[in-house]
Amino acid sequence: MGNLALHALRIVLAICLAGTLFVQVVMVPLLAVDLQQEEGLVLGSLRLPALAVVFLCLVLLGIVTVQVTLVCVWKLLTMVRRGTVFSHAAFRYVDIVIGAIAAAAVLMFGVAVVLAPGEIAPGIVLLICGAALMIAGVALIVYVMRMLLAQAVARDAEASNLRAELDEVI
Numbered sequence: 001m002g003n004l005a006l007h008a009l010r011i012v013l014a015i016c017l018a019g020t021l022f023v024q025v026v027m028v029p030l031l032a033v034d035l036q037q038e039e040g041l042v043l044g045s046l047r048l049p050a051l052a053v054v055f056l057c058l059v060l061l062g063i064v065t066v067q068v069t070l071v072c073v074w075k076l077l078t079m080v081r082r083g084t085v086f087s088h089a090a091f092r093y094v095d096i097v098i099g100a101i102a103a104a105a106v107l108m109f110g111v112a113v114v115l116a117p118g119e120i121a122p123g124i125v126l127l128i129c130g131a132a133l134m135i136a137g138v139a140l141i142v143y144v145m146r147m148l149l150a151q152a153v154a155r156d157a158e159a160s161n162l163r164a165e166l167d168e169v170i
Contacts, residue, residue, distance in 0.1 A: 020063050020070070024063050028056060031059075068100040076093050090153075098139055105139060
């Protein structure tokens with residue numbers, strides 16, 4: 001991977017991380033204030049403030065999953081730059097990314113569950129469930145990529161062993 005691509009991706013990751021921090025620090029508290037002002041509404045057996053707290057917790061946890069993924073991808077980019085990505089140390093970061101994406105899928109499904117008993121259209125809940133399924137699919141894609149990384153690490157180790165044997169023969 002070229003240096004230009006590495007630097008461009010790092011810039012994108014930094015902007016995304018700054019954006020998620022802005023949403024966490026500024027936007028979510030503003031959303032909480034807006035939802036608290038709607039205290040008179042009742043959705044099912046839950047009053048809106050209780051629903052808002054659950055929804056905001058799910059949003060914050062979702063943002064944390066994105067941040068964890070961004071940091072792990074940054075670490076993997078560092079390993080690419082150093083030429084050490086085809087090692088067992090990379091698996092730790094890839095596994096964390098898979099876990100964070102899977103957690104995001106569960107959280108998205110949780111949003112659908114929270115919104116389902118309310119007055120929201122069933123089609124919206126179905127769309128959110130579809131988004132949760134797509135996020136889970138991304139976790140599976142990264143898992144397949146992890147298996148490819150495992151094969152590449154095994155091939156790299158095999159090539160190193162063959163080079164060592166060839167050096168002994170020579």
